[in-house]
Amino acid sequence: MTRPDRLDPDDQARLEHILDRCPGLADTTRHVRSFATMMTNRNGHLIDDWITAAEAGASPHLDAFATGLRRDHDAVQAGLTLPHSSGAVEGTVNKIKSLKRQMFGRANFDLLRARVLLYS
Structure with missing residues (x-):
């Protein structure tokens, strides 16, 4: 996951050795x-x-990923081009969904609302 130019020499040599032995990788x-x-x-x-x-x-696997990107081409291209991002709200959405999953079948919307407000 590290950029190749930021690897120390030992790790760089190890990576090159692995990649030489496995053309697919x-x-x-x-x-x-x-x-x-x-x-x-x-x-x-x-x-x-x-x-x-x-x-x-x-x-x-990359072929399947590329096919998925092609299906939603306009959104992917916009996401890779425009400076706008929904990243600021994604964490909040993830947190609310986690709370909802924890409470599944146990309580109603009022309790979910109270927990969201409490943990915000």
Whole structure:
């Protein structure tokens, strides 16, 4: 998960050794790194090329991921291009869903509301 240029020399050598021994993993690593760069730099205009390359690769998991990205292409491209983010509210939504799951079948909406307000 660390950028390759930030790895210490021992870890870099170990990673290169592993990738040399497993071409499929090397291909997957290349795709994941390019996707991470695209996300970090907000290069959404490159998504079509990335999807095509991932679908042509050897990994069925990346192929399935690319197919999902293609299905929701406009939203994915906007997310990789625009500076807007729903990240600020995602944590709150996750917390509310967790509270709701904990209480499933035990209480009504009033208690959920009280717990959400208490833990906010």
